[in-house]
Amino acid sequence: MPKTNGNGLESLFMDGLKDIYYAEKKILKTLPKLAKAAESEQLSAAFEKHLAETEGQVDRLEQIFEQLGKAARGKTCPAIDGILEEGSEILEQYKDSPALDAGLVGAAQAVEHYEIARYSTLIAWAEQLGMKDALPLLRETLEQESATDEALSQLGEGEANERALQAA
Numbered sequence: 001m002p003k004t005n006g007n008g009l010e011s012l013f014m015d016g017l018k019d020i021y022y023a024e025k026k027i028l029k030t031l032p033k034l035a036k037a038a039e040s041e042q043l044s045a046a047f048e049k050h051l052a053e054t055e056g057q058v059d060r061l062e063q064i065f066e067q068l069g070k071a072a073r074g075k076t077c078p079a080i081d082g083i084l085e086e087g088s089e090i091l092e093q094y095k096d097s098p099a100l101d102a103g104l105v106g107a108a109q110a111v112e113h114y115e116i117a118r119y120s121t122l123i124a125w126a127e128q129l130g131m132k133d134a135l136p137l138l139r140e141t142l143e144q145e146s147a148t149d150e151a152l153s154q155l156g157e158g159e160a161n162e163r164a165l166q167a168a
Contacts, residue, residue, distance in 0.1 A: 013125045015075060020118045021061045022074025027111060028054050030084055034108065037091055039101050043155050047108070053144050060137040067133050083110045099164035105156035112149040119145060
């Protein structure tokens with residue numbers, strides 16, 4: 001890995017890694033609440049499945065920190081905090097409403113889109129930095145995030161949005 005002055009691409013990569021590590025740990029705490037709140041069994045199962053995947057994603061991030069000889073530490077991420085806060089507001093505002101699941105799908109997709117953007121960037125930077133061991137770990141997670149986003153789209157476009165529309 002090239003040497004940097006501390007404010008170069010390697011530093012950006014480390015900040016991004018700490019950011020997504022923080023985000024994944026926060027998401028781990030949030031997913032059980034979403035699974036419990038979802039009206040649809042399919043949506044609840046999707047959140048449970050993503051919980052298990054997120055545990056693996058955290059493990060992969062910890063492997064990358066280890067590869068780099070760094071302690072796995074998160075860095076507060078105001079973006080994910082804000083996205084998760086919006087999800088909490090939906091949970092509160094639409095509790096017991098036929099629109100709840102549609103709102104939960106939308107909130108979860110906002111999280112997925114953030115993660116997709118972050119992992120895509122980390123992959124590009126890891127490629128530039130020659131971090132060959134980190135790349136497959138990051139790519140595996142990006143594939144999972146994209147698949148989860150697609151599954152959420154299908155749930156939203158199907159049952160969740162339909163129920164919310166009928167309640168209008």
